[in-house]
Amino acid sequence: MDAPTGIDDLLEPLSLCLDADSARRLIAFRTERPVQARIEMLGHRANEGSLSPSERAEYEALINASDFIAILKLKARRRLDQISHE
Numbered sequence: 463m464d465a466p467t468g469i470d471d472l473l474e475p476l477s478l479c480l481d482a483d484s485a486r487r488l489i490a491f492r493t494e495r496p497v498q499a500r501i502e503m504l505g506h507r508a509n510e511g512s513l514s515p516s517e518r519a520e521y522e523a524l525i526n527a528s529d530f531i532a533i534l535k536l537k538a539r540r541r542l543d544q545i546s547h548e
Contacts, residue, residue, distance in 0.1 A: 469533060477537035482545045485538040491531065501528070 480488065493501075504521040507513050513521060 469530075473533055473537055477534075477541045480538055480541045482542060485542040485545070488538040489535055489542070491535065493528070493531075497524075500524070 501521070501524050504513065504517055504524070507517065508521055
């Protein structure tokens with residue numbers, strides 16, 4: 463099982479817990495400006511090769527969390543589509 467399939471298999475049952483309102487709220491979620499600014503700053507520093515080990519760990523954690531949120535939002539969109547066709 464590869465990583466994307468494993469994550470999909472893990473999150474698919476979770477998405478079935480969403481009602482229409484929860485799915486809409488998840489889809490509307492946006493990262494707050496200070497957090498987004500921090501991600502961008504760390505990204506620039508990463509491209510320059512100037513991250514400290516703790517900054518690299520923080521950046522990787524933020525990217526992983528962002529990916530997780532993006533997958534959840536996709537699942538919420540699919541769930542909302544399912545709900546609207548029931």
